[in-house]
Each structure stands twice: as C-alpha cells, then as structure tokens.
Amino acid sequence: MAMQVLACLNGEIMPVEEAKVSVWDRGFVFGDAVYEVFRMYRGRCFLEAEHLARLARSLKELKFPGCDLDRLMDRVRATIAASGILEGTLYVQITRGVAPRSHPFPSPPVPPTEVIIVRPYDDRPTQAAREAGVRLISLPDLRWKRCDIKSTNLLANVLAIEEAHRAGAFEAVLVDDAGLVTEATHSSILWVRDGILEGTPEGNEILPGMTRKLVLHLTESLGIPFRGTHVRLEELKGADEVILVATTSEVVPVTRIDDAAIGSGSPGPVAKRLHGAYEAAVEAWLAREPEVPARPVA
Ligand SMILES: Cc1ncc(COP(=O)(O)O)c(C=O)c1O
Secondary structure (H helix, E strand, C coil): CCCCCEEEECCEEEEHHHCCCCCCEHHHHHCCEEEEEEEEECCEECCHHHHHHHHHHHHHHCCCCCCCHHHHHHHHHHHHHHHCCCCEEEEEEEECCECCCCCCCCCCCCCCEEEEEEEECCCHHHHHHHHHCEEEEEEECCCCCCCCCCECCCHHHHHHHHHHHHCCCCEEEEECCCCEEEEECCCEEEEEECCEEEECCCCCCCCCCHHHHHHHHHHHHHCCCEEECCCEHHHHHCCCEEEEEECCCEEEEEEEECCEECCCCCCCHHHHHHHHHHHHHHHHHHHHCCCCCCCCCC
C-alpha cells in the first residue's frame, strides 16, 4: 500500500493538504487547544493508553467539555489503516472549537475541533544522534506556570529550539528563574550522579513525559535507582551523564551543554542501557499486541 500523509478532521479522512479549519477556531486564535504525539511502530501506537490518559487530563485541566476518546481512537485506527504508514508519528489536536473571537469560553459550548495527522518518521538521523551524543545549549525557561498541561501554546518552546538549532545544538535545556533545570523544549531530561538516575520531580513546571515514565519503570528491572530532585545548571554540567527522553527520539545521550563536556564527553553506559531496554520494551509490546486488522476507510 502506498504511504500517504493523512489527516482526519472531525471524523473525515483526507490528504493533509486538504484539511482546513476556520479562522475563528480557538486553537488558531488563542492556542486554546491540547495535543498528543504518539510514536507508531509497525502501524500501532506505542503507549496508547498512557497518551490517552494524559490527553484526558489536559482536557480536564483546561475545562474542555466532554470529548469522546473511544471515538477518537476509532478514528485514529481508521486513519492509520488508510495511510499505510507503519513507522510514523501520530499527532492529535483538540481545540475548544469555532466561535467568533471573544476570550471567555463559548457559551453554550461549541463542538471541539479534532484533528489527527499520521505521517512517516525516519529514525535514522536520531539513530546517528544517539550513537554520537548531542549538544544542548542552556536558555531561560520563559514558559507559563502550567507546563504539566500539554497545550499547543508552545511559543516559548519554539523560540528556544530555534535558538538551539541556530547555535548548532540538538536541544535546549531550560532553566527557571530560581536557576533550576526544568526540562528541554520537547524532551524530558534525566541525569546520572554517583550511579543514581535523577530528574526534576513531577510538578507544574514540567510535562509528565510518557517516555520518562516508561524509562523510570524500566530502571526498576535494570536495578538503577531513581531520585526526583532539582539541580542547578552548573550541577547538571557536572553530572556523569545527561540523557534526553521523548516519544520520537526515545533515549538520546547528551555529551555537551554550552561549552562543558558531560562526563567523558562520549555517550555514557546508562544511556546505552536505557535505550536497549526501551527497544526491548517496544519489541515485547509488539509481540504481545495482536496484528492490527486492516479497516475499511471511514
Ligand atoms: C516540554 C516537553 N517535555 C517533555 C516531552 C517528552 O514527553 P513524551 O515522552 O511524552 O514525548 C515533550 C514532548 O513533546 C515536551 O514537549
């Protein structure tokens, strides 16, 4: 089957270029929207239930009216089947709907706008980054105070990753007003000190990352202890290893932050073990999951 980048807009599947939303859409006007990115391996969404739970939480925290997540997942499966894409990413965005521009929520509520986009993902550049290790730059965290909600209000993240890329870096590590490390622009950040894996404790200042959650679960069977703690940027630079984790890039070792080499300046052993365990978890899940039946296009 030919691969095609497809969108499903409010239940209607079409080539992504044909999917259009109103200029009154509150996602467009206010960024009044939430999203999720799923990684697809062999045509199936990894950590599906976990991503859905986070989506439900984001919707609840932003006081969205009810959204039918079972119907959403039916549409997700139909869009994947129609796309023929096996290795890819699946993007879901839900906005508060279409209404003439006015700050308060529409009253009575209007139907949410729901968009699903399936597209192929080529892991090879990230694979190379995983093998070589990557450089980060540090930047102030200019985001709002509810970074635990996966909203599409990503301007501070966008500005930071742009600056990182202009500096030739893979990602930016964000540092809050108190000088403490939060996370990266679209990755969670973990580090190793004295054999202990550490990360910023979950809270309003970081996204509860799905990959981080999985990796922390995997560390239990690897016998690697974890501790949630805050660090200053200088302490992070002095860690034995620094590791980025995220849905698309999986587990990526950091070998430099600004001008400082991390550890030996090469990818460290914990990052390698965690990525190995991540790959094994994907394989085990694929072996457990029944094949996805090809569905008729909705
Ligand atoms: C700010 C931020 N932190 C962390 C992550 C990693 O989260 P996940 O592992 O769920 O992809 C992302 C992913 O996009 C993100 O945007």
